[in-house]
Amino acid sequence: MLTLIKGGQVYSPEYIGKKDILICGDKIERIDDLINIHTNSLSIKTINADDCLIFPGFIDSHVHIIGGGGEGGFKTRTPEIQLSNLTLSGITTVIGCLGTDSLSRNIKSLFAKSKALEEEGISSYMYTGSYKIPVVPLLNNIEEDIMLIDKIIGVGEVALSDHRSSQPSFKEFKNLVAQARIAGMLASKAGIVNIHIGDSKTGINYLQKLYEETDIPITQVIPTHVNRSKNLFKECIKYCKNGGYIDLTTSTTKKFLQEGEIKCSSGLKMALLNNVPIENISFSSDAQGSLPYFDDDGKFLGLKIGKCSSLYKEVRDAILYENINIEDAIKVITCNPAKHLKLNYKGFLNEGYDADIVMVNKKDLLIKNVIAKGKLMVKNYEALAKGLFED
Numbered sequence: 001m002l003t004l005i006k007g008g009q010v011y012s013p014e015y016i017g018k019k020d021i022l023i024c025g026d027k028i029e030r031i032d033d034l035i036n037i038h039t040n041s042l043s044i045k046t047i048n049a050d051d052c053l054i055f056p057g058f059i060d061s062h063v064h065i066i067g068g069g070g071e072g073g074f075k076t077r078t079p080e081i082q083l084s085n086l087t088l089s090g091i092t093t094v095i096g097c098l099g100t101d102s103l104s105r106n107i108k109s110l111f112a113k114s115k116a117l118e119e120e121g122i123s124s125y126m127y128t129g130s131y132k133i134p135v136v137p138l139l140n141n142i143e144e145d146i147m148l149i150d151k152i153i154g155v156g157e158v159a160l161s162d163h164r165s166s167q168p169s170f171k172e173f174k175n176l177v178a179q180a181r182i183a184g185m186l187a188s189k190a191g192i193v194n195i196h197i198g199d200s201k202t203g204i205n206y207l208q209k210l211y212e213e214t215d216i217p218i219t220q221v222i223p224t225h226v227n228r229s230k231n232l233f234k235e236c237i238k239y240c241k242n243g244g245y246i247d248l249t250t251s252t253t254k255k256f257l258q259e260g261e262i263k264c265s266s267g268l269k270m271a272l273l274n275n276v277p278i279e280n281i282s283f284s285s286d287a288q289g290s291l292p293y294f295d296d297d298g299k300f301l302g303l304k305i306g307k308c309s310s311l312y313k314e315v316r317d318a319i320l321y322e323n324i325n326i327e328d329a330i331k332v333i334t335c336n337p338a339k340h341l342k343l344n345y346k347g348f349l350n351e352g353y354d355a356d357i358v359m360v361n362k363k364d365l366l367i368k369n370v371i372a373k374g375k376l377m378v379k380n381y382e383a384l385a386k387g388l389f390e391d
Helices: 083-087 107-120 142-148 170-187 205-213 230-241 254-258 264-273 309-321 326-331 335-340
Strands: 002-011 015-024 027-032 044-048 052-056 058-063 091-096 123-128 152-160 192-197 221-224 246-249 281-284 290-294 300-305 357-361 367-372 375-379
Touching: 002 326, 002 357, 052 326, 058 246, 058 281, 058 309, 058 335, 083 091, 083 107, 091 107, 091 367, 107 123, 123 142, 142 152, 142 170, 152 170, 170 192, 170 205, 205 221, 205 230, 230 246, 230 264, 246 264, 264 281, 264 309, 281 309, 281 335, 309 326
Parallel strands: 002 044, 002 052, 058 091, 091 123, 123 152, 152 192, 192 221, 221 246, 246 281
Antiparallel strands: 002 015, 015 027, 052 357, 290 300, 357 367, 367 375
């Protein structure tokens, strides 16, 4: 099957103008000003994209694909994510992780869900481990996991500066990062350690110490949830200026924002105004994590679930309300996570790359069509493909 996308304004993520895109199988075969195909022997699907901006497929680098939560008892465990939750949000590549609960959930279940999402039509990877150090691996150790299991690209989410963490020593943390790095080098993977940063006063102390006292590159770890407070975010801006990466979490609640959490779209603008390189910033949704919500008097009302739809919403808000140019805004969910995580052939619209494409209406920037691995998953705002057990 050949698919020809006609006349969209293409952001690769750099703007390259109005182009046609030819997809062959699951790859981008050609990008050109005008592509005409004259043959009766091939099946060709044509998509008119005159009214669209065309972006690379979005990468969500931190999702609880088998559910999260559970910190308020068994009934607070959140459900698994569904395929159409991801595709309707423009997400064509997802990285799964475990959080606090690695007892009733485990790395084998995470691996199975990652495989299932791949079978259903999107690209799926995962981290080994959870909040805890030492890590409970899929095989014998994290080196084997990263080197021998294709889907495992790093370790995470490891919790620091949080009462729910395993309270590791700096030596334990340092050794973990070193093991992940070496395994990544041997397997030609990122070997990234995804770090959950809590709201403890210790902040990113371990990350600073790792940078100052070891030879491990600062880019070997990615702290996430860095927009949970103004003080933490200020620390992380300084950290970025030394070359570090930061990841902002898009799922939030009104109550959290009232207590000082920074909205991702405004956080992105703050970082750029402080001369943080756009290449060092990414967004992730923390989807399927549990979020407490409250009334105006602060009374606990219940739990909501982190949404992957928040990922692009914050990028769209950055464009529409923070006046960040489109090229920079979409980098935080396309080429930046692709580079940070060494996801080859992802994050860009280039010939020979994976055919992961998002088309948004150029009037309101809402997601209209989504293609994952060459297959049309969302058409005219509706999911064409759903998971086996979706209604």
